[in-house]
Every structure is written in structure tokens, then in C-alpha cells.
Amino acid sequence: MILGVVEIFHEKDIVIARQTARELTKDMGFGLVDQTRIVTAVSELSRNIFKYAKSGRVIFESVESGKSRGISISFIDKGPGIESIENAMKEGFSTDKGMGLGLPGVKKLMDYFKISSELEKGTTVVIIKWK
Amino acid sequence: MILGVVEIFHEKDIVIARQTARELTKDMGFGLVDQTRIVTAVSELSRNIFKYAKSGRVIFESVESGKSRGISISFIDKGPGIESIENAMKEGFSTDKGMGLGLPGVKKLMDYFKISSELEKGTTVVIIKWK
Amino acid sequence: MKKVPILVIRNTLIICIQNDLTDTAILELQNDILDKTYKTRVNGVIIDISSLDMIDVFLGKVISDTTKMVRLLGAQAILVGMKPNIAITLIELGFEMPNVKTAIDVDNGLKILNKYEKYNATKVLEVTELSGED
């Protein structure tokens, strides 16, 4: 079930994506540490959309598997894509002035992390956190 | 000779495998440092069963070779298996959020270490420590 | 755009960073802190983050850089009031801020800065005493 969508277009939208993540995870009853992990991950990946693809979309969904409930968040852009996902996932790798901790860090914060990308087509990242 | 078997199914079973290793190695007269090495190795490999295969079995056996006596411990699961044992044995390699020190570390703690794995069939690790 | 108030107390700048600043606002705040440190000639800067409920890599880097810049200007910077949930997330992200001085709250931050300040004073006193006893 889709809980919310945030279009990333302006810098301010990174803040809006963060606020949306905060409200939704609170409503779903996530603990404080998990809320923080999710809000932080949303901030990192929304900024990547803004920085590298200029625009894109963040979709928040609730997911179920057996008795577990969780939140799945997709970050979709039609930007330049990633040349080497293997490199992008390395700690310290950045094509920008970044620290290159974003993608590998987000993976550590989440229960599920999947990134797919095609050059000149765009990038999609899906993350899930179970309650 | 089989000295004991611990089924790994719940998280608590990692603790039970550790306790079993502690008692058996004490009974067999291992020195304190060797006891600690063995208990630590059992903890690492039992956790891997729980984390990656969900369930499995730890078998403790006493072994002899000439005048030496030792303990052989087998860790058997029917989990997903390991794609590349070469990678898995590298320090720092982890498909999870782990530190990837478990397998290479255990090898250093033991006198004998053998890992075999088949994708979608499962993984078996056998370790031996001589007295 | 939100304005972040900067206080000056006892020769110390105190900045309380608020939630939900944009990246641009965060960089402007960094500029303001440095300008104010330079102009007011304070010798301590306390960055209070007790109102924050998230620090991502960008904000963490700006905070950590700011403390380094403040040190180059000639003042001490201390980060105070980080919440447990943020500390957990930062360490999981792999962001340790090893060279950033920390204190539990503004009060303790002031105490630590005062200690730094009085250090030289006591040292001078010390020398005076030494010479008196000779």
C-alpha cells in the first residue's frame, strides 16, 4: 500500500522527504532508533537524486511478509545512472566532493537494500526496514 | 566419538552451543586459552548458521591421531550456500552488515579448518583443535 | 528560510542548530559561525545539537568541518547534546568524528571551555609562586 510520494525537484524537497519519513515511521510505530535510521537513509538517497539526477521521486509503501510489517521506500530517477555500482557501494568512493559514505552507510542502516542503474537511463534504489 | 549435538534454531541456541563447547573442552582438559579459542570459534560459526541458514546443527566429536587427542566440531546447515568461498574467506568480506572477520578469524584460531558449500544446498564447516 | 540564533555568553559563542534546515541554510550557518567567531573574538564555540533528531553525512561533515575551521581561527569548538539515536546512526554509517570534542550539554561544554581558558592563568600563577619560593 502506498503511504506517500515526494517529488524531488528543489533542495527543500530533501527536507520534505525527511519530514514525510519521520511522520510515517512514527505512525507505523517504529522505535526511535529505527525512525532515525530510516529518516537518515531517506535524507541520503533523496540528496543523491537531487545532486546527481536533478529530479526524481520517493515512494513510501507499507509492506507485509508473514506476520512482519515494514516500510519500503523507493528512490527513482531518470538521471545519468551509475557507471560502476561496485565502486559506488565502496566506502569512500565519490564522483562528487562527498564522503562516499552515503550508499554503503544506508545499506548498513536498512534490512534490505537494492540498487539498480542503467547509464543514461537512471537509477532506482529500494530499501526496506522491518518492524 | 560424538560428545554432543546442538541444534541451532533460535538465537538462544548460539549461547547453548557456546556453553556446550565450554563444558566439553574443560572436561577434555584443554588449557584456558585453547578453551577460549574453541568457544569463540563455535560462537562465530553457530551465529553464521543462524544468520545465513536460519537453522542447522553443531556436532562435537572427540578425535584421535596417533597419541594426540582433539576435538572436532562440525557446523552443518541446509541454507543458501556460499557463492564464492574465496571471497567469504577474505578479511572484511561480508554479504551482511558483519565485519567479515568470522570465517578467516576462526581459521586462525584452529589447527584444522575446512569449509564446503553448494549453492541452494547448504554449507558445512569442520574445525579441529588438538590438545 | 529559518534563522539560527547565535548567542554570546562568557566569551563563548553558543549555537543551537535546528531541525529541517536545507543544505544551503546549513552552509550559511557555518559561515555565520565563523564570521561571528572572528568578529567577537570569543575563544570558545559551543554547537548545541540537542534539538536535532537526525544527522546525515552532509550535516555531520559540515559540523565536523566547522569545528576544525573554528580551531584554525584560534578558538575551541565543542559539540554538545547529541542524542543516543543519532550517535547510533552515525556510528552505523561509519561516521565517527574522531577529532571533534564533545560534551553532554551546554553547561558541561562551558565547564570544559573554562578549564581550557584558565589553564594559562593557572600556569602564570604557578610560575609566580615558584619564583616566590626560590
Place this chain on the structure above:
Amino acid sequence: MKKVPILVIRNTLIICIQNDLTDTAILELQNDILDKTYKTRVNGVIIDISSLDMIDVFLGKVISDTTKMVRLLGAQAILVGMKPNIAITLIELGFEMPNVKTAIDVDNGLKILNKYEKYNATKVLEVTELSGED
């Protein structure tokens, strides 16, 4: 599930980690330590591992991360009481905990933490005594 008691003495949290905790219990303990540090505003945390007879990579990482998190909150963390057999095993595993402060036991941990606090005061005293002997 076992409960690990957390004591507060002289502005310092003291936690004695027990054997045979499950991974979940260990993570809960980490949370408790951070919450208590934040709420009691202590400036020191002593993690006493003298009752442990094994530290595997998981427990070692949680302990090492906890000391880093405590530092971000603004307090000092010290690991005390590690037994030789554990030190041997950890180094063999390749797990050095390079940035973790250590002391032989709780008493020495308290002394070190107190030193951090009183550092300037004691230094002055020390010098005064030396001059008296001259």
C-alpha cells in the same frame, strides 16, 4: 532474559557485562547504556568485562561501537578487566579495538576518568611540590 545492572558512582556509569547474553540482549544493553548516559549526564562510562570468558567478533564490535557512541554523546568510555585469554583470542581474530581506551580494573578506570576531569588542578599541585623540594 538476563538484566544487566548499571550503577552510577561519582558521576560515572559502571556496567558489568555478563557471560552468555544473546545478541539481542547485547544490543539492548548498548541501548540502555546510551540512554542512561544521556539521561544521567555522567561524564564517564566504565564497561567492566571481568566476568566475560569469551568475546567474539559480534560482542567485540558492539563494545567498541558503544565506546564510540558514548564519546559522541559527550562522555568518556573505558573498557576494563579483559582477561589474557580473551586478549589473545581477539588479536588472533584480527580484532584490535585500536581506539578503545582500556584500564586494568574498575578502580583504575575511575582514576583515569577522574584524571581527565581534574587534569589541570593536579598538574598545578604536582609542579608546586617539585619546587618545594628544590
